[in-house]
Amino acid sequence: MRALLTFTYLQALSCIFPVIIFGALALSKFVSIPVIPRYDFILLLCLITQVxxxxxxxxxxxxxxxxxxxxxxxxxxxxxKVHMGSWSYPEEGYSKIYGVPLYSGFMYASVASYICQSWRRLDLQITGWPYPLFSFGICVLIYLNFFIHHYLFDARWILILLLFPIFYKTVVHYTINERVYKMPILLSFLLIGFFIWIAENITTFLGAWQYPNQEVSWSLVHIGKISSWFLLVIISIxxxxxLKRIKSHQDEIFTHTKHL
Known part of the structure; x- marks a missing residue:
């Protein structure tokens, strides 16, 4: 129980940035902010939070x-994605570029903030990490698929299948109260993606953005979006x-798998 409470506390500290974004969305939805448009208000709070x-x-x-x-x-x-009509930001704002408010970048940045802080606070160590050719290669392919599938076909399930031979030996080790725990990295990808999907339902309800099926009234984000967040989390991690590896110039947080 003590380990669970410590884990929850450390996760809460790591989620400060996302929580503040949620707070800004909720406040600006239910309280009228004078003078400044809602999207600009959220951007201002994000900048203040970052500083x-x-x-x-x-x-x-x-x-x-x-x-x-x-x-x-x-x-x-x-x-x-906004250009292709995947979703939209229907409200006005001075900080919108081609229909996209600048605060939207902070929603992705908040995921990176969580990963970085959680990594530091839980003292993450990774064993069985694939060689850069495989890890960076699949990262590029996943990111490109978010664009290319609008013109060709959606290769997400092929990419997900490729993840198993690449990461099946990769394990994350994390420390809580001086005790080391471990988890297969693919499971951690999925769990983070699932919780982001829950957060996405909250943020769309609060009007952060809007899918085409939510234009008339809010509805639950399709459960299939978990696969998109799963892949985005993989890119992020x-x-x-x-970047951590380049910074350290050594493999102290990684050990490689010998074969795929």
């Missing part, structure tokens, strides 16, 4: 750099892992 987290040392400069990378990756995806 505050650095000043209070809840986040490190290196983690900020990672978060900025995710902001750009997420914004590029948002611009394309692979990028964070590779």
């Amino acid at each position: 505050a987290m650095i000043l209070t040392k809840l986040e490190t400069i290196d983690e900020l750099k990672v978060i900025c990378v995710f902001h750009l990756i997420g914004l590029a995806l948002e611009l394309f 692979i990028i964070v892992a590779q």
Whole structure:
């Protein structure tokens, strides 16, 4: 029970950025903000939060750099998806570019913030990590599929099948109260993706964005979206892992699997 409480506390600390975004969405939905449009208000709160987290040392400069990378990756995806009509941001705002409010990049950045902080607080170690050719290769293919499937076919299930020979030996080790626990990394991908799907239902209810089937009234986000978040989490963790590896110039947080 003590380990569960400690784990919950550390996870809560790691989720500060996402929780503040939820708070901004809820506040701006149910309370009228004078003068400033809702999307701009959320962007302002995100910027203030980011500065505050650095000043209070809840986040490190290196983690900020990672978060900025995710902001750009997420914004590029948002611009394309909104252009293709996958979802929309129907409200007005000064900080919208081609129909996409700039705060949307922070929603992706908040996932990166959670991963970075959780990694640090739980002292993550990974065994059986695949060689960069495989891990980075599947990362690129997954990201490209988010774009290409609009023109060709959706290869997500092929990519998911490829994950098993690549990551089936990969295990995450995390420490709670000086005791080490472990979990297959594919299971951790799925669990994080599932909880993001739950968060997505909350954020669409609060009007963060809108799927075509939610234009008349809100409805539950299709459960199939878990697979999209599952793949996005994989991209996120692979990028964070590779950046940590480049930063350290050594494999102290990884040991490689010898074969696929």
